[in-house]
Amino acid sequence: MRIHDSFSREPVELPAPPGKIRLYVCGVTPYDVPHLGHARAAVVFDAFTRWLRRRGNEVVYIRNITDIDDKIIDRSAALRDAGANGDWRALVERCIDEYTRMTTTLGCAPPDREPRVTEHVPQIIDLIQTLVAGGHAYASGGSVYFAVRTFEPYGRLSGRRVDELVAGAAEAAGDDKKDLLDFALWKAAKPGEPSWDSPWGPGRPGWHIECSAMALHYLGSGFEIHGGGNDLIFPHHENEIAQSEAATGERFTKIWMHNGLITLQDRKMSKSEGNTLQPSDLAARHGAATLRFYLLNAHYRSPIDFHEDRLRDAKSALERFATLIVSDDKPVATESTRRIGEDFRAALEDDFNTARALGVLFEAVKEANKSDQAARDAAAAAIRECGEILGLDLIPARSADAEIDRLVEERLAAKRARDFSRADAIRKALSERGFILEDSAQGTRWRRS
Ligand SMILES: [Zn+2]
Secondary structure, three states: OEEEEOOOOEEEEOOOOOOEEEEEEOOOOOOOOOOHHHHHHHHHHHHHHHHHHHOOOEEEEEEOEOOOOHHHHHHHHHHHHOOOOOOHHHHHHHHHHHHHHHHHHOOOOOOOEOOEHHHOHHHHHHHHHHHHHOOOEEEEOOEEEEOHHHOOOOOOOOOOOHHHHHHHOHHHOOOOOOOOOOEEEEEEOOOOOOOEOOOOOOEEEOHHHHHHHHHHHHHOOOEEEEEEEHHHHHHHHHHHHHHHHHHHOOOOEEEEEEEOOEEEOOHHHHHHOOOOOOHHHHHHHHOHHHHHHHHHOOOOOOOEEEOHHHHHHHHHHHHHHHOOOOOOOOOOOOHHHHHHHHHHHHHHHEOOOHHHHHHHHHHHHHHHHOOOHHHHHHHHHHHHHHHHHOOOOOOOOOOHHHHHHHHHHHHHHHHHOOOHHHHHHHHHHHHHOOEEEEEEOOEEEEEEO
8 A cells, every 4th residue: 555755746655554654643632612614633543543453453542632831821811811711721621621532523533642741741842952962952032943054854745845945934032043044942931921840941842842752752763654734844844754764763653644625615694604613513514424425526635615515425425325225135245346446445555545435336236236135235235335335324224114213204304395306216216115105184105016
């Protein structure tokens, strides 16, 4: 299996099963409600780890929580000013709860570990001391800065040249840096800010150093994959490489795997309709399974230009799977159902192309609806198994009778909503499969023709 590496810009081969795959993914800074970008990263890496485990790799999946940061401090101060509870720890716990509720709703299993910055301050201080001792960092005014020019390969991941960066780094006025390019590893505490003791006085970790410290602590140098959103490439991941490799003298990670971002085209429109685009609200309106399916129906590296209508499309697409009527007979795999599984897996082996993999299943359901019952049963079993690999319940396991009952219910609901074209479509679909509906004052009964 190959994954596109953002560093080399080439596909890189993953260890064959049962080889170990250590994965570190940058998690959230809990200062606000989670947005769609958080949902995408969580779903992509959840589906990815499910697939790696299914193909037989041993996986260690770590996703950190940045539970102390400027944004948290600013937000808690704003809450305090507004007369609300401004305790930063309370804010953090509330936001972590919301994030966890969202990922659970979207069917994501928890990572193997979710380390928090505030629980790893000693490891962070150790790493900073190593950098200071090695001449890659210096203390100044109670803070510690990384000296970017001491790390010659700086800029390779993001394709930036140090000289170009100088021009853009002028915002740093007032800091105690020796060079505008340098970034904080440790920030001296301002009055009233949360702080920890350190050899440089009370302060807190800078943003970037935490990921280096926690990744190295749990996974060591040279772990297989470091993941995160595209927006983290610069400066966050560039700085992670610099800190980690300057400290250890070893390669930090073998593959940088970045997911594409989500742009919101209809943000304005949704606001005027009183809708929010928070994942939990979208899941409530369209179903959590629909949202998960929608997020996986794009290649993880592609940007998604979000529009709520696309979720409605995703829901109709999912319904196409759900109308595949299976019998209670035990399915017998055939040459064509084996091919469904093979094509599906081949797409995932090729840079985790979930869009292509789901395309295979769409084709399969189209074919199956034209086939006899035995072929339908076999295709349904194959599609169900493939869906499970990505954490999608495409064809819920249920008896044919329960399935017909469900469609009859759905037709009644459509009639009540005066959606007669939908009601007729369901009746027609059922009659094509040999089921006759009989409406009466007592309700609707069905029989086999
Ligand atoms: Zn990170």
